[in-house]
Amino acid sequence: MELQTGDVAIVTGAASGIGRALAEALGRCGVHVVLTDRDAPALDAARDAVLAAGGSASVAALDVTDAGAVARVVADTEERHGRVDLVAANAGVPGHPARLWETPLEDWRWVVDVNLWGVVHLLHAAVPGMVARDRGHVLVTGSIASWSAGAAMAPYAATKHALLGLAESLHRDLAGSGSAVGVTVLCPGAVATAFNARNHWPDRLGPRPPARDDAVAAATSDMLARGITGGADPSVAADAALAAVRDGLFVASSDPAWIAHAARTRVAVAEGAEPPLRRHVPQ
Numbered sequence: 001m002e003l004q005t006g007d008v009a010i011v012t013g014a015a016s017g018i019g020r021a022l023a024e025a026l027g028r029c030g031v032h033v034v035l036t037d038r039d040a041p042a043l044d045a046a047r048d049a050v051l052a053a054g055g056s057a058s059v060a061a062l063d064v065t066d067a068g069a070v071a072r073v074v075a076d077t078e079e080r081h082g083r084v085d086l087v088a089a090n091a092g093v094p095g096h097p098a099r100l101w102e103t104p105l106e107d108w109r110w111v112v113d114v115n116l117w118g119v120v121h122l123l124h125a126a127v128p129g130m131v132a133r134d135r136g137h138v139l140v141t142g143s144i145a146s147w148s149a150g151a152a153m154a155p156y157a158a159t160k161h162a163l164l165g166l167a168e169s170l171h172r173d174l175a176g177s178g179s180a181v182g183v184t185v186l187c188p189g190a191v192a193t194a195f196n197a198r199n200h201w202p203d204r205l206g207p208r209p210p211a212r213d214d215a216v217a218a219a220t221s222d223m224l225a226r227g228i229t230g231g232a233d234p235s236v237a238a239d240a241a242l243a244a245v246r247d248g249l250f251v252a253s254s255d256p257a258w259i260a261h262a263a264r265t266r267v268a269v270a271e272g273a274e275p276p277l278r279r280h281v282p283q
Contacts, residue, residue: 001085001137001182003026003030003031003246005029006030006031007031007086008031008083008084009026009033009034009085009086010034010073010077011026011034011035012062012064012089014033014043014088015035016042016046017191018186018237018241019091020035021235022241023035023046023055023057024046026055026242027051027057028054029242030055032055033050034059035050035059036061036062036064036073036091038061043059047059064091064114065113067124070118070125085137086136087123087126087137089123093114095107098152098212099151106205109205110201110202110205112159115163116162119140120166123170131177134180135180135181136181138181140166140185141241142187143156143160143187144187144188144258145161147164147263148262163185182245184245186237186241187251187253189254189255192231232254
């Protein structure tokens with residue numbers, strides 16, 4: 001879909017990282033961006049950055065696990081602007097590194113509620129309007145973990161795998177219905193973003209589970225830290241995503257070699273190989 005001046009987009013998780021970079025890139029395209037996030041102060045700063053770059057933006061504090069609140073943001077946007085042309089379901093949390101059987105159920109609920117249900121809530125509210133207008137695009141932020149699961153991050157891997165399946169099913173639903181609405185899954189490689197939403201632990205789940213102090217959890221935490229410090233700028237992932245939206249591509253990545261390598265590994269596993277113990281980065 002070719003983005004046009006005056007188009008309207010909703011971006012979740014827009015206060016930082018890839019979400020903020022997406023908002024800024026959309027603003028530069030002349031799109032009015034509705035930035036949403038739980039972090040209200042950071043959200044205001046992200047909006048100001050879009051405005052400073054000459055874009056048009058508004059904000060809505062939003063917890064994507066609240067289906068009613070998500071529906072209200074979509075309805076308010078449609079009422080104010082007449083339509084929603086693009087939704088970027090970007091909000092996500094990593095969870096706390098631990099072996100699957102040592103991961104508290106509360107951590108599972110947190111990650112599934114945000115990473116999966118948050119996307120379902122947004123698409124359930126926004127896609128009908130797009131279908132009715134027969135124009136629009138859905139952009140879902142997946143991960144390399146949509147293709148290859150690392151150790152000590154089972155909830156994250158499960159939800160990111162689920163998003164790939166969700167997006168493919170949605171693509172088939174739309175195409176089979178003759179709809180012009182498109183779908184893209186962004187599966188970035190390592191990105192230099194503070195992807196650690198520990199401050200957003202929901203009170204409804206009780207006390208935050210303590211971080212585990214063992215070698216597996218430490219190794220995963222170290223991997224995440226190295227990805228943050230050595231990864232690409234979030235703008236690289238945002239540019240890749242919007243290029244894919246423009247070209248009608250189903251998968252976008254800031255590092256396509258990662259995805260291709262993970263896909264080849266999946267083929268080997270399907271042919272009888274065991275999943276490798278370490279997820280190697282392609283050279």
